[in-house]
Amino acid sequence: MDINLNNITFIIVTFKSEKIINDCLQTLPKESHKIVIENSKNINLKNEIESKYDNIEVIISENNGMGTGNNIGLKKCKTQYAFILNPDTKLHESTIINVIESAKLISDFAILSPLNSDLKYPNYKISNNYQNINDNIISVDYLDGFSMLINLEKYKNINFFDENIFLFLENDDLCKRTKKNKENIYIIKKSLIDHLGFASSAQSSSQQMEYLRNWHWMWSKFYYNKKHYGFVFALIKILPNFFSAITKILIYFFLLNSCRRKIYQSRVSGIFNSIIGKNSWFRIDN
Numbered sequence: 001m002d003i004n005l006n007n008i009t010f011i012i013v014t015f016k017s018e019k020i021i022n023d024c025l026q027t028l029p030k031e032s033h034k035i036v037i038e039n040s041k042n043i044n045l046k047n048e049i050e051s052k053y054d055n056i057e058v059i060i061s062e063n064n065g066m067g068t069g070n071n072i073g074l075k076k077c078k079t080q081y082a083f084i085l086n087p088d089t090k091l092h093e094s095t096i097i098n099v100i101e102s103a104k105l106i107s108d109f110a111i112l113s114p115l116n117s118d119l120k121y122p123n124y125k126i127s128n129n130y131q132n133i134n135d136n137i138i139s140v141d142y143l144d145g146f147s148m149l150i151n152l153e154k155y156k157n158i159n160f161f162d163e164n165i166f167l168f169l170e171n172d173d174l175c176k177r178t179k180k181n182k183e184n185i186y187i188i189k190k191s192l193i194d195h196l197g198f199a200s201s202a203q204s205s206s207q208q209m210e211y212l213r214n215w216h217w218m219w220s221k222f223y224y225n226k227k228h229y230g231f232v233f234a235l236i237k238i239l240p241n242f243f244s245a246i247t248k249i250l251i252y253f254f255l256l257n258s259c260r261r262k263i264y265q266s267r268v269s270g271i272f273n274s275i276i277g278k279n280s281w282f283r284i285d286n
Helices: 023-027 042-050 066-075 097-102 171-182 206-229 230-253 258-275
Strands: 008-014 033-038 056-060 081-085 087-093 109-117 137-139 146-149 183-194
Touching: 008 023, 008 066, 023 042, 023 087, 033 042, 033 066, 042 056, 056 066, 056 258, 066 081, 097 183, 109 171, 171 183, 171 206, 206 230, 206 258, 230 258
Parallel strands: 008 033, 008 081, 033 056, 109 183
Antiparallel strands: 081 146, 087 183, 109 146, 137 183
């Protein structure tokens, strides 16, 4: 099946994304189907979006993380291609055209993505030398999760996102398993996408968000490395973070800076919980 606007479904996971989701949706092609997984249970947002846009379905869901939300959309997808986007992204007028035209030059791909328009923050990683298609279509190891066009036919024997991960590295894990299965991942350099970064949700407490991010960054780092490289390797990788966090807890205790101290306490807690095999349970009040 050829790739075109009618066989691409856009999947967007939202959590308190009322202020930014419309900017994203307005840049998507009307012909394509869209699935929004609304993790903050905002019925008013669901009704507003479904009445405002064509070919769109909003699913109200529990907040079990980006990966789980994406999996809900992927399992509902009836097209061959699913385009995962964060709600804080915006496509350029030529983004999809360039993606489709470039994809026609690739014999097969598992995942590809436009290039982040802010070149200071590339949305891909290359650790090995691969054979590129041309100067525009670059073979890569990893793509950031805010933009992923997935060929679902390549995932009949591979699970999508690891639902044990609540936040961070779920996209790295998917790319790692994809490459291990000898499938191809590409970045399309002439196709651009805007990404605000850390703006996918509007939280009432930036301090609470810092605690959440630091807890899950440490939990996911150990979990990811243990999953792919073993317990000992993961422990070696995480110990510098552990000792650094302990040191900073003591420093900020004596400086009477409780906010900074709690950030590093969150890191220690995330590390400890991951090492002993507890799930990624930490949440903040909605």
